[in-house]
Amino acid sequence: MTASAGILFEPQTFGAATLRNRIVMAPMTRKRSPGGVPTAEVASYYRRRGTGGAGLIFSEGAFIDHPSAQAHEGNAYDNIPHFFGREALRGWERVLKAVHGTGAIFVPQLWHVGEVRRLGMPDDPAVPGYGPREIVQDGEVVVKAMSARDCEEIAESYARCARTARQMGCAGVALHGAHGYLMDQFFWPESNRRIDRYGGDIENRCRFACLVVERIRDAVGPGFPIVFRFSQWKMTDYDARIAESPEELKTLLTLLVRAGVDWFDVSARRFWEPAFDDDPRSLAAWTRHLSGRPAIAVGSIGLDRPHQSKFFRDKVRIDANVADLGPVVEALARRDFDLAAVGRAILADPEWPEKVRTGRIADIRPFERADLAAYR
Numbered sequence: 001m002t003a004s005a006g007i008l009f010e011p012q013t014f015g016a017a018t019l020r021n022r023i024v025m026a027p028m029t030r031k032r033s034p035g036g037v038p039t040a041e042v043a044s045y046y047r048r049r050g051t052g053g054a055g056l057i058f059s060e061g062a063f064i065d066h067p068s069a070q071a072h073e074g075n076a077y078d079n080i081p082h083f084f085g086r087e088a089l090r091g092w093e094r095v096l097k098a099v100h101g102t103g104a105i106f107v108p109q110l111w112h113v114g115e116v117r118r119l120g121m122p123d124d125p126a127v128p129g130y131g132p133r134e135i136v137q138d139g140e141v142v143v144k145a146m147s148a149r150d151c152e153e154i155a156e157s158y159a160r161c162a163r164t165a166r167q168m169g170c171a172g173v174a175l176h177g178a179h180g181y182l183m184d185q186f187f188w189p190e191s192n193r194r195i196d197r198y199g200g201d202i203e204n205r206c207r208f209a210c211l212v213v214e215r216i217r218d219a220v221g222p223g224f225p226i227v228f229r230f231s232q233w234k235m236t237d238y239d240a241r242i243a244e245s246p247e248e249l250k251t252l253l254t255l256l257v258r259a260g261v262d263w264f265d266v267s268a269r270r271f272w273e274p275a276f277d278d279d280p281r282s283l284a285a286w287t288r289h290l291s292g293r294p295a296i297a298v299g300s301i302g303l304d305r306p307h308q309s310k311f312f313r314d315k316v317r318i319d320a321n322v323a324d325l326g327p328v329v330e331a332l333a334r335r336d337f338d339l340a341a342v343g344r345a346i347l348a349d350p351e352w353p354e355k356v357r358t359g360r361i362a363d364i365r366p367f368e369r370a371d372l373a374a375y376r
């Protein structure tokens with residue numbers, strides 16, 4: 001092990017569990033679960049990342065049991081796993097067992113796409129999208145502006161799935177509150193123009209996510225980590241912001257902590273970039289500082305080019321070479337964050353953590369476009 005990378009391999013407390021290191025496999029949609037059911041192949045895929053040395057493994061986003069949670073847009077949202085229903089949960093049990101067998105810890109990520117869904121999409125074409133605002137196309141309401149009751153019902157759906165995760169033996173539950181999906185659509189003033197208590201200032205824009213977290217906490221009880229992923233950037237807009245200042249960020253984080261969040265998973269495209277003008281601190285560092293909660297950083301760890309969302313992938317070069325880990329090691333030493341999540345690098349090379357631990361950096365496979373289609 002190289003001395004500098006040693007900090008990545010310190011154990012870390014996570015709820016009732018102890019992670020063997022600080023390397024996290026980031027949540028990544030892989031579309032290998034026909035009918036929403038994770039197959040044996042899915043279990044093998046996660047097992048390989050556990051064998052490769054990751055300490056904590058997040059599942060890809062898995063749909064909650066509300067009928068509006070899913071989208072089908074071209075093939076972009078096909079074969080995404082469910083986190084409900086007997087067959088799908090059996091599939092997740094298989095994944096959990098496979099991951100635990102490697103000494104890694106497993107946490108599922110719960111997902112609702114919000115207004116990405118439109119009326120007419122399967123499974124039930126009669127169910128429109130649900131989001132903060134109404135969207136009308138050709139005179140038809142394709143996305144329904146959520147009522148207070150809808151907010152409550154979707155929060156309950158999250159809570160049911162989180163309870164299932166605890167009963168199943170997962171180490172915690174993760175919420176996808178980032179990248180322009182449902183909870184983030186409420187955070188972002190661009191998609192949230194509401195004038196009721198769910199829209200307006202940051203406190204109101206945060207209310208729906210807080211409701212979700214509160215319902216989950218009521219359902220799972222204490223001592224079960226709730227990990228909340230948020231981002232400034234959106235799939236469709238890399239320059240978007242939900243918090244314009246540290247003060248706004250502090251309000252958002254304080255409310256989420258009060259609702260029951262234990263960990264923040266801070267999604268950036270480059271983990272080290274300053275979050276606000278006139279201060280070098282990254283969004284993860286600000287988050288840890290302002291929330292008093294541990295933070296996970298993600299974004300171009302180990303790679304020299306940032307992640308591109310599906311909206312931009314065809315327009316730019318997406319291959320990325322192996323990059324120096326000095327900046328992440330230094331940030332961990334500064335206590336900017338507690339865990340380092342790795343996405344594409346661990347997709348390209350399941351043994352990434354083990355190769356870093358044993359100093360075999362030259363053996364690490366770089367990330368190539370073909371890795372998105374491959375399933376190793």
Ligand SMILES: Cc1cc2nc3c(=O)[nH]c(=O)nc-3n(C[C@H](O)[C@H](O)[C@H](O)COP(=O)(O)O)c2cc1C
Nearest residue numbers: 026027028029060061298299300301307342343344
């Ligand atoms: C193929 C792919 C699928 C992804 N799916 C999800 C997802 O389901 N949920 C999520 O929160 N982020 C998702 N992301 C974002 C990653 O978790 C991560 O934040 C991003 O790739 C940046 O990390 P990286 O630079 O290490 O790849 C995905 C990324 C990729 C490359």
